[in-house]
Each structure stands twice: as C-alpha cells, then as structure tokens.
Amino acid sequence: MSSVSQSGTGLSGRRIGALVLGVVGLLLVILGIIYLTTAAGSLPSFIPGHINDSTGHHPLRIGVSLVIGLILLAAAWWLGFGGRKSGSASSE
DSSP, rough: OHHHHHHHHHHHHHHHHHHHHHHHHHHHHHHHHHHHSGGGOOTTTSSSSOOOOOOOOHHHHHHHHHHHHHHHHHHHHHHHEEEEEEHHHOOO
8 A cells, every 4th residue: 555655656756747847948938038029128117137228138148948948848748648658558
C-alpha cells in the first residue's frame, strides 16, 4: 500500500511541476508580446524597461522572454505528458 501512495505522490509532483513551468512560461510569452507591441516609453509601470519619451522597443528583452517562455512551455509539456507514454507502453 505504501508503494501506491508513493507513486501517486510522484505523479502529482510532476503535475505540479508541469503546472508551475507552464504558468511561468505563459507569463514570459505574454511579457514578450507586451515588449513587442508596446514602445519602451509606454510600458506599464510594473514591467521593467520603461524609458521616458522612447518610441523604440527592447529587442533583446523580446527575444529572451519569448525563447525562455517557449522553452518552459515545452518543458511543462514534456513533464506533464512525457511519462504517460512509457506508462501505457509497459501496461500493454
């Protein structure tokens, strides 16, 4: 009975990890889109990078936030769905 509870705990831990990675990745992708569509002088105060009277964008921040966000989303997908294939293959 203890092995059942341990395997259930591991599965829920993977799901929680996937959820956290997915949320952070989604927030970074949204941040990258905000950087892409909003000039540096018009950024909201809670987003770093505001430059007074600037009409330019932050290309480095756009790229970094989008790339890291997509990597985290891929890691969340892999963590959430990666173990499911091996579990179903061993039961067949």
